[in-house]
Amino acid sequence: MFYNDKKVSIAVVRRLPRYYRYLGELLKNDVTRISSKELSERMGVTASQIRQDLNCFGGFGQQGYGYNVEYLYKEIGNILGLYNGYTTIIIGAGNLGRALANHSSFEKRGFRLIGIFDINRDLVGEEIRGIKIRHMDELEDFFKENRVDIGILSIPKEGVAEVSQRLVNLGIKGLWNFSYADLNLEGDVEIENVHLSDSLMTLSYKITQHKRW
Amino acid sequence: MFYNDKKVSIAVVRRLPRYYRYLGELLKNDVTRISSKELSERMGVTASQIRQDLNCFGGFGQQGYGYNVEYLYKEIGNILGLYNGYTTIIIGAGNLGRALANHSSFEKRGFRLIGIFDINRDLVGEEIRGIKIRHMDELEDFFKENRVDIGILSIPKEGVAEVSQRLVNLGIKGLWNFSYADLNLEGDVEIENVHLSDSLMTLSYKITQHKRW
DNA sequence: TAGATTGTTAATCGATTAACAATC
């Protein structure tokens, strides 16, 4: 069977990492099989949704049995591209950039941080987790010597348009954007925005509209 | 007219901060009025969606004229609760907690950081942006002396269940959760999760499924 | 007034849930 023709909605995709996380926990607890019903109860979603979601990518289960936890875990990891050894670089070695560089859980998911860049020459040469900070001028040379898949943008919004376009021109595949601007780029690149302020304001809304208060 | 009876969907709410951001930019550029059509073109959404979204909360526009930028900006800010002077505390003064503490843009949106807590006694007394780090043991006393609205959870997932329940028991209104676990709490609290790994995996999926490669 | 644009209803589209035959 071929599933690559169906267009999978972003809503489904955004649920995959959560399935992956729960399956990882089950695996850690030596659970070998699970039904969509039991998983749905643990996760607080419907069993129907789980089966629909998974069937966007293939028939991973077995009637009367359920799903093999390890197999499903690996399949979802594969769908998410976690075994492709994607490399990342961080642009902007400020507080957020440093925090992300030190966040070991990304490595655990198969992402490899290979470079950190900043415009501040005072930081150049400093090392974070064994990776030295380079000046932005070295970016083009770095791309000649390394395959860089993902750019992590932890710079103020003022510089992000120019820098991101530069990365796209260098052939980067994806941008993980923490700067508070919407990227609008010429070229073929995937973008994932993390707008922390938006998230905090959403929480603020929920609190404000809460019935109890 | 009263709009407080309509249940506003989370999809609408999550778009409000983005409207707020664009309106803020317009205001900065001295634009005094804007139509849903023009705003829709700038933002890359439909004019219909903008009008529908806004009308969940009230009729902020005027036929034949459009929307007054400053008025709409302030109204949305008010809906989001940005003028309520919400206070925040950070739990976990590791890399991420520090980065969030130094992130001045939250203050710009009206949130006031009043405390930072950690279990590591070596950090206690240290100051970040003038706010000294306290030990977790001081949490209860701190609540006696301060109104705390929002808890920012930047701790490893192992401790988050206990700590968050403690905060809820102390009467916190909202939790902004950066730890890689889903909170499941007894009590009345609003939760907003920021699962960075999930976001990175979503980007990884987009790259992996991209047609060009 | 005439033109522009909203607020709002109706139509469409997509996502979620329910149901059940297939089958392990």
Add this chain to the structure above:
DNA sequence: TAGATTGTTAATCGATTAACAATC
């Protein structure tokens, strides 16, 4: 085999888009 549970189709629900009368 009988029971369990999937894969998948059909029904429902909700969100988005289109249309247009109201009105500034």
